[in-house]
Amino acid sequence: MGAKSGNRFLAGLARAVRRSTARRMPELPEVETTLRGLTRYLEGARIARVRVNRPDLRRPFPEGLAQALTGATITGLERRAKYGILHTDRARSMVFHLGMSGRWRINPDELGKHDHLILETEARPDHAAAVLALNDARRFGSVDLIDRDALAAWAPFAALGPEPLGPDFTPRHLAEALAGRISPIKVLLLDQRIVAGLGNIYVCEALHRARLSPARAGGSILGKPLARLVAAIREVLTEAIEAGGSTIRDYAQPNGELGYFAKQWQVYGREGEPCHCGGAVSRMVQGGRSSFWCAACQPESV
DNA sequence: AGAAGGCCCTGCGTGC
């Protein structure tokens, strides 16, 4: 093996290793499966103890967080965009965001330095007591207490666009949101005001599925391609949620980690690898973030 | 209003 091909081989090996160990960023599907996993432990459960191990994540924890949750019963769990919501039998709900590295750990063998908020549930006739730890190494996440009746008006929620899996995310909505916009479609789909819940991974995957270049000006996408894009966004999210539900029994991995699952991506993190169309996956930086795409099946011209 | 860039933060891979 010559030096050149040897280097290529090693580079390919390094990529394969990177891919297999790639961090799953919590986007909409990860938050959704996290909530489904938490439901079994939290819905109807009373919070017996709360431990707050540090004053803040990205922002300070709300004042009186532990007192607000201690003794409360979780009445329901809900997702909005990439936020998870724990409703209680009290006025306020707890809203969490997992940021880049956030996760809930179920009954961890031992608590680590990144387990910042720990909820312990009371045992019930048909449920053992459980320990739920919100772990977030990079601390890009957040926790808030918001009056349930005021959630829709809460500033971070009020600014959000429609849910991509909901009835309001239509080709017409997207056409209106993109009209006149010259920014790359990749950047615009990350704007939570246009559609709420997409992150870098699923934007790359959806554009690939819709055969649209991430570099296309948002306002230039009309008609059939636009409808294709709406459908592709729905499909990649739905399939990811299904993967999270089917590959992991009750959504929890053996180590008790929720929300992360093995899902094969077509382009994300696959620079230099073959696309199924026969082309090759490329990478570029848009808005300071990596975009992965295949120039062969996602041409810039329509 | 839209576009562009910076900031926060830690773990990991890489190169020396």
Place this chain on the structure above:
DNA sequence: TGCACGCAGGGCCTTC
């Protein structure tokens, strides 16, 4: 073996 560095990016912020 260790150390420095670059990279990952969601939401929010400032500047133009």
